[in-house]
Every structure is written in structure tokens, then in C-alpha cells.
Amino acid sequence: MPEQNELLKNLVGYVEGRERIAERERTGTDFSESKGKNSAEIAKLHPKRLQLEVMDIFQETSSTKTFRMVSTKGELPPFQAGQYINLFVTIDGVETARPYAISSCPTHRDYYDLTIKIVENGFVTNYLLNQVSAGQEFSATSPMGTFYYNPIIHGKKLVFLAGGSGGAPARSMIESVLNRGVDADYYLVYGNSFANDVIFQDTFQALAEKHDNFHLTEVVSRPSEGFEGLTGYLTGERINEAIGGVDEAMFYVCGPTPFNDFCKAQLNELGVQNKRIRIECNGPPKNPSALQYWPADRKEQDLITVKVRGKGEFKAEVGEPLLNSLERNGYFVENACRSGECSLCRVKV
Known part of the structure; x- marks a missing residue:
């Protein structure tokens, strides 16, 4: 070993x-003094719960309002355009929640706009x-969801089919x-039932007039007498x-579940691959008994007994989402999307 050490010294x-290593050993750290700092910084960017207050309410249409929410505790975390928050509410003693997309632009950091249409x-x-x-005041989750534009892989022809x-x-x-100023062409094909109930109509029309790369098409399915715009549905044609053709386009589809299903089928008929179609889920299916594998001997109104191990049991209709049944009977389950995407509400059956 002495010979080896002498050789290494040369x-x-x-x-x-070796001197620097020895100095680091004397003055270095195992980072124990930083314990918890990373978690604290992450919590600032993505806290589990937000405390929000309704600052203002805007009547968008006869059926729709926008709720401007501000934070009552700390800064609002940033979000990707297209993401949502899950808003927790207590109604007549029932604790429940609903996911609502943030309709404001991410550059507005001091508030979230939630635009809600009555159902x-x-x-x-x-x-x-x-x-x-x-x-x-309300509590809510941080922004979440994967329904947003990815500039690396989504290309430069972006098509939003909205209902x-x-x-x-x-x-x-x-x-x-x-x-x-993204270098892309953006298309909005916007379907609505009535011409006088189109959310953000003035905003979209103003943007289309201002920006050459934004193209707006409005379609009304239940036109009133004398209506001169496009009518019908968002068919493939x-x-x-x-x-101007579906080649190289990335599609974003958002609306009621039947609208989403219809648009996806139309796009598939046009030859659009599923990997080029991004759909924002909007709650559970409207008619679950129409889904594949629904048992033929069951009606949606049939009653079953749901047992919560060690906590009790209750009756529920088989056509009602289990999450809704649990909440209605006083059992809270962590949840967010209410569509089966985020997996937060998974329980062992």
C-alpha cells in the first residue's frame, strides 16, 4: 500500500x-437542514386543497354564469390551459364535489374563472x-387533468370541437x-343548441377578427325561425x-358525453387515429345500461345493497354512480374528475 500511495501522489x-475531498468531509452536509423544504415548495405549486372565495359572478347567458374565484390563503398555483379544479360543496347536508374547467387564461394568476352551465x-x-x-367560500383541489396543448408533440394544426x-x-x-403567439393554426368548431345561448360568443368572434390564425365555425342544432347561420350537428363532413381537411390535425373534444362520443365516431370515420383525438371527460355516462357488458337482466332503477365494511350499508340504484351513492349516504371518498380518469376515487369492491 505505501508504494501504491507514493505512485498515486505522482x-x-x-x-x-484528496485535499478537496477531505475539506468537503469537514465542511460538507448531509442536507438534513433542508429537510422538508422541497415538500414545502411543491405544496406551494400544487397544494392538495385550495381555499377560494367568490369575488364576482358574471351572467354569460340565460343558462350560464362565470364565477371568479380568488384565493383566501396564499397564491393560486399555476395551471395549464384546459385543466380543471374539483370544487367541493355541501348541499342539504350532502358533501359532494364537481370538476369545472378553468375558463380564464393562465396568464391571469390572481383568479380562476369557472364557467358553469345549468344542468x-x-x-x-x-x-x-x-x-x-x-x-x-369553497375548498377545491389544485388544477389537474391532461386535457391541454403540448407544443412538442401536438403539431401546428389544432382543432377544438366544443359543445x-x-x-x-x-x-x-x-x-x-x-x-x-404560438406558431400554429387554431380552429374552433362550436356546436350549441340555441343561437341565444352561446357561451363566450362575442369573445370568440372578436378573437377571430383579430387573429388570422384563429378560425371560428359556429353551428346551431335547434335554430329559431329566421336564423341564417349554420345549422345541424358536427358531422364529419x-x-x-x-x-380544410383532417391531415396532421390534433383534435380536442369537450362537451356533454353524448357530444364527445358522437364527435369521436365522426372523426374515426374520417380516418383520424385515436392518438390524434383528446377528449375531456365530463362525468359518468348518461345511459350506463347502453354500455357494452351491462347485464341484460338488470334495469338502471333496480335496487342493490351497498355495504361499507365496518361502517354500515344502504340501498342504491344500480344505474347511479357508486361515488354519488356513497356521498348521498354520508360516506366521503377522495375524488376529482368523476369520470374514471384520475383514479382518486378507487375503492376495493
Whole structure:
């Protein structure tokens, strides 16, 4: 060993290197003083819960309002245009939540806009639109979801197929792309039932007039007498005509579940591969008994007994989402998307 040490000392830089190592051992750290700092920084960017207050409410259409939410505790975390937050509410003693897309642009860091369209017999939307006022406070998750533009792999022909309330994430994504001057052509093909109930109509039309790379097509399925615009549905022919061909296009689809399913089928018939179609799920299927593998001997109204191990049991209709049944009977399950995408509400059956 002495001979080996003498040999190593003759290597250029060896002695200096050993001296630096010894100095680091004397003055270095195992980073124990930084314990928890990384977690704290991550929590700032993506806290598990946000505490929000309704700062203002805007009436967008007869069926839709925008709720401007500000933080009552710390800064709002950044988000990707197209993402959503899960808003927790308590209605008549039932603790539940609903995911709502952020309709404001990510460059507005001091508030989130949630644009909500009323749903017929909707438990939460009726409460929000008819009973909530400015100053009311809520808790929510941080922004989440994978429904957003990826500049690396999504290409330069971006097509948004929106139906009704699907205009909310469309507004956020379109304004984000246009404000940042992204080198891409953006198309919005926007389907609505009634011409007088189009969310952000003035905003989209103004953006189309201002930006040459934003192309707007509006379609109404239930036109009133004398309506002169496009009517019908977002068929493959209508989509193809509006965007000048589907080649190299990336599609973003958002609206009610039947709308999403219809658009996907139309795109597939045009030869668009599933990897070029991004769909924002909007809750559970409307008619689960129509799905493949639904047992033929069961009706959606049939009652079953749900047992929660060690906590009790209750009756529920088989056509009701299990998450809804649990909440209605006082059992809280962590959840976010309510569509089966995020997996937060998984339970062992």
C-alpha cells in the first residue's frame, strides 16, 4: 500500500483532489437542514386543497354564469390551459364535489374563472347558479387533468370541437395559444343548441377578427325561425369542411358525453387515429345500461345493497354512480374528475 500511495501522489491532480475531498468531509452536509423544504415548495405549486372565495359572478347567458374565484390563503398555483379544479360543496347536508374547467387564461394568476352551465335537475349546478353569491367560500383541489396543448408533440394544426359548456376550456386554451403567439393554426368548431345561448360568443368572434390564425365555425342544432347561420350537428363532413381537411390535425373534444362520443365516431370515420383525438371527460355516462357488458337482466332503477365494511350499508340504484351513492349516504371518498380518469376515487369492491 505505501508504494501504491507514493505512485498515486505522482499523478497530476491527485494530491489536490484528496485535499478537496477531505475539506468537503469537514465542511460538507448531509442536507438534513433542508429537510422538508422541497415538500414545502411543491405544496406551494400544487397544494392538495385550495381555499377560494367568490369575488364576482358574471351572467354569460340565460343558462350560464362565470364565477371568479380568488384565493383566501396564499397564491393560486399555476395551471395549464384546459385543466380543471374539483370544487367541493355541501348541499342539504350532502358533501359532494364537481370538476369545472378553468375558463380564464393562465396568464391571469390572481383568479380562476369557472364557467358553469345549468344542468336540468342538476344537483350541484342548480345550487351554484341559483343560491351562491359573491363572498361565499369553497375548498377545491389544485388544477389537474391532461386535457391541454403540448407544443412538442401536438403539431401546428389544432382543432377544438366544443359543445355547449365545452366552450369554457376552449376559451382558456385559445386565448393562451393566441396570447403567446404560438406558431400554429387554431380552429374552433362550436356546436350549441340555441343561437341565444352561446357561451363566450362575442369573445370568440372578436378573437377571430383579430387573429388570422384563429378560425371560428359556429353551428346551431335547434335554430329559431329566421336564423341564417349554420345549422345541424358536427358531422364529419361539417368538420372536414370547416378545417380544410383532417391531415396532421390534433383534435380536442369537450362537451356533454353524448357530444364527445358522437364527435369521436365522426372523426374515426374520417380516418383520424385515436392518438390524434383528446377528449375531456365530463362525468359518468348518461345511459350506463347502453354500455357494452351491462347485464341484460338488470334495469338502471333496480335496487342493490351497498355495504361499507365496518361502517354500515344502504340501498342504491344500480344505474347511479357508486361515488354519488356513497356521498348521498354520508360516506366521503377522495375524488376529482368523476369520470374514471384520475383514479382518486378507487375503492376495493
